[in-house]
Amino acid sequence: MGYNNGIIRWTKIATLMFIGITVVGDIFGIVITKYIALIWAGVTEIEKISMLAVVFYLGTVGAYVVLFSLLKLLTNMSKDKVFDRQNTKLMGIITAALIGIAVVCVAGGFIWFGCWELTIVSLFMALVVMSVKVVFDKAITMKEEMDLTI
Amino acid sequence: MIIVNLDVMMAKRKISSGELAARVGITQANLSILKNQKAKAVRFSTLNDICKALDCQPGDILEYKED
Numbered sequence: 716m717g718y719n720n721g722i723i724r725w726t727k728i729a730t731l732m733f734i735g736i737t738v739v740g741d742i743f744g745i746v747i748t749k750y751i752a753l754i755w756a757g758v759t760e761i762e763k764i765s766m767l768a769v770v771f772y773l774g775t776v777g778a779y780v781v782l783f784s785l786l787k788l789l790t791n792m793s794k795d796k797v798f799d800r801q802n803t804k805l806m807g808i809i810t811a812a813l814i815g816i817a818v819v820c821v822a823g824g825f826i827w828f829g830c831w832e833l834t835i836v837s838l839f840m841a842l843v844v845m846s847v848k849v850v851f852d853k854a855i856t857m858k859e860e861m862d863l864t865i
Numbered sequence: 866m867i868i869v870n871l872d873v874m875m876a877k878r879k880i881s882s883g884e885l886a887a888r889v890g891i892t893q894a895n896l897s898i899l900k901n902q903k904a905k906a907v908r909f910s911t912l913n914d915i916c917k918a919l920d921c922q923p924g925d926i927l928e929y930k931e932d
Binding site: 859860863864865 | 891895896898899903904905906907908911
């Protein structure tokens with residue numbers, strides 16, 4: 716149990732660090748999108764740079780949803796609330812947010828091809844989280860049946 | 866569906882929930898789940914102990930009714 720708590724603690728720290736990185740990314744969002752557009756994508760039109768900035772900010776909204784849901788999930792697990800319906804709901808939210816990020820990145824891909832790589836990564840992560848959610852759902856159903864076996 | 870007629874049998878034998886739970890070796894909360902038709906399954910060992918405590922047959926406690 717102590718071993719698992721250690722992993723959860725470090726994962727929470729990592730999640731908080733990612734939230735911090737996202738906040739910094741949001742603060743310097745315009746600079747970052749300009750850099751991506753000019754250096755990586757070779758785009759100079761202001762409309763395309765603006766579009767990329769919109770994609771960037773929408774992506775970070777999805778990232779906040781994913782990271783805060785993950786933080787809540789880890790907090791529940793550290794409180795020994797593992798096989799709980801609330802956790803599967805959070806996993807559903809994470810999956811939906813990842814799919815949302817993928818959709819936003821598809822739009823960004825028309826300006827910079829690199830966005831489509833993010834789409835694939837995001838969809839793959841959504842698939843993994845969705846699979847874990849299905850396993851958790853089954854486990855919770857089994858636990859409920861066990862709890863009601865006298 | 867399966868109906869648990871435990872309270873009927875308990876009334877016939879004039880035995881309280883606390884006493885039956887103690888004799889069977891289950892908690893009063895679990896006995897309540899059983900009495901209120903909330904249980905998903907009953908172990909043969911629990912059924913055996915209930916029948917022993919109430920001096921009855923499984924059919925006296927469990928009844929099948931069409932939904």
